[in-house]
Amino acid sequence: MGLKTESFVELKESLAELEELAFAAGAEVVGSLVQVLPQYNPATLMGAGKVQEIKKMVVDGQVSLVVIDHPLTGSQTRNLEKEWGARVLDRSQLILDIFAQRATSHEGKLQVELAQMLDQLPRMVGAWLGSLSRMGGGIGTRGPGETALELDRRRIRERVKQIRKQLEVVQQSRAQHRSLRRRQKVPSFALIGYTNTGKSTLLNQLTQSQVFTKDQVFATLDPTTRKIHLAEFGPAVITDTVGFIRKLPTHLIDAFKATLEETAEADILLHVIDLNSPQMDQQMREVEKLIQEFGWQDKPIIYVYNKADKAPFEKQFQVKTHPRVFVSALKGDGLDKLRRLMGETLNSLNQSIELYFPRDQEHRIYELGRESQIQKTETGSQGTICHALLTPAQISRWSEFLVK
Numbered sequence: 348m349g350l351k352t353e354s355f356v357e358l359k360e361s362l363a364e365l366e367e368l369a370f371a372a373g374a375e376v377v378g379s380l381v382q383v384l385p386q387y388n389p390a391t392l393m394g395a396g397k398v399q400e401i402k403k404m405v406v407d408g409q410v411s412l413v414v415i416d417h418p419l420t421g422s423q424t425r426n427l428e429k430e431w432g433a434r435v436l437d438r439s440q441l442i443l444d445i446f447a448q449r450a451t452s453h454e455g456k457l458q459v460e461l462a463q464m465l466d467q468l469p470r471m472v473g474a475w476l477g478s479l480s481r482m483g484g485g486i487g488t489r490g491p492g493e494t495a496l497e498l499d500r501r502r503i504r505e506r507v508k509q510i511r512k513q514l515e516v517v518q519q520s521r522a523q524h525r526s527l528r529r530r531q532k533v534p535s536f537a538l539i540g541y542t543n544t545g546k547s548t549l550l551n552q553l554t555q556s557q558v559f560t561k562d563q564v565f566a567t568l569d570p571t572t573r574k575i576h577l578a579e580f581g582p583a584v585i586t587d588t589v590g591f592i593r594k595l596p597t598h599l600i601d602a603f604k605a606t607l608e609e610t611a612e613a614d615i616l617l618h619v620i621d622l623n624s625p626q627m628d629q630q631m632r633e634v635e636k637l638i639q640e641f642g643w644q645d646k647p648i649i650y651v652y653n654k655a656d657k658a659p660f661e662k663q664f665q666v667k668t669h670p671r672v673f674v675s676a677l678k679g680d681g682l683d684k685l686r687r688l689m690g691e692t693l694n695s696l697n698q699s700i701e702l703y704f705p706r707d708q709e710h711r712i713y714e715l716g717r718e719s720q721i722q723k724t725e726t727g728s729q730g731t732i733c734h735a736l737l738t739p740a741q742i743s744r745w746s747e748f749l750v751k
Contacts, residue, residue: 357629360629361594362379362381364592364626365414365441366379368414368442369414371445374412380397380400382394390423390426391423392419392423398427398430401413401431402431405432406432410433413433413434414435414436414438415435416437417438418438419470420469421469424437438594439594442592443462443598446459447463454517458603461510461511461601462596462598462599462603463598464503465507465601466598468500468503468504533583533584534693535584535612535615536613536615537586538585539588539618539619539634539638540590540620540621541631541633542590542591542592543590543621544620544624544630544653545621546588550571550585551676554573554574572586577690578690580693580694589603610641613740614647614696615649615696616638616643616647616649617651618649620650620651620652622652622655622662622663623658645743647692649670649685649692650668650669650672653674653675655674656677656678656680657675672684696738697720698736698737698742699722700735700737700749701732701733701750702733702734702745702748703731703748703750706729708730709731711748712733715745719735720735721735
């Protein structure tokens, strides 16, 4: 079920994507509807006529689940479920359910549980029994939803605190690994992009790894870091992270903060794009919006157009972004060119930067030397000036000492 709040093209794409998400969650899609609304109905979101039309579809098709491509409040969910006699989910809940299915690691399960808890809290207002009655099996019942009836708001908040503490431990562990790589002066890349663009397949090909891959949305949840050797530069690491999607739930972004920090600390981003997708431009815009939201816009980006073997060749001439490379991760085409571009980009990153360390901070110079090349130092009466070769990520980390 889609509701028009955007252009018809975007609505059609979003609805098609919702069907793909439902399929990924294990549902069989039997029909879809769109309604144009001048304003939302606070009780049911949609108009009374549309509610009855969907009720007839539910009864005639023996439908057990209705998914709405728009956020629902707890009371709206309760009212619609009562009217239709079927489970009702919105887009965010469907995505969270897929994540609950796919999470395999302890960290992944914690992140999904946190996101579900944060999603449940606002839905409890005025609709505790309706929005959280998720007993039984099926889509929308996995994860902590099964125990929500026994939890009140206070206990849920306490559980959220516990999960956050456990994720902080994971966050600290990742930070230690990143610190070690910095000390060893190992540059890092991060694969980002829309879900199901082939990031994990690309990681496997570049690093000769065997990370799980599948032609489905959100096949990768847990970040995976692998070593790669670039002939023009030397050793580096590359990290594969969770894919993006339009209308990504904010609770999910918050829960996966530790995972996203792997990307935030990377020296260079590899934006993997499905050249064969009819929604390529829209998917790129969605990723670029999130890049801005996360504050990654100043990082160097290499645009990797994947699935070039499936796309019409003339589509390559429509691409305007730079630097770019066309590859087929599945067949291995274009990967040598990508490796060269990665090495060239790394070599172009290092800048000679002047930093000033006051006398009481001069001990940090040793730390600077462990992760970068110090060209020269000038000792004065109040402190020391260092000239060092830094990448943009390092410049950001040492920004407090930059000479303006």
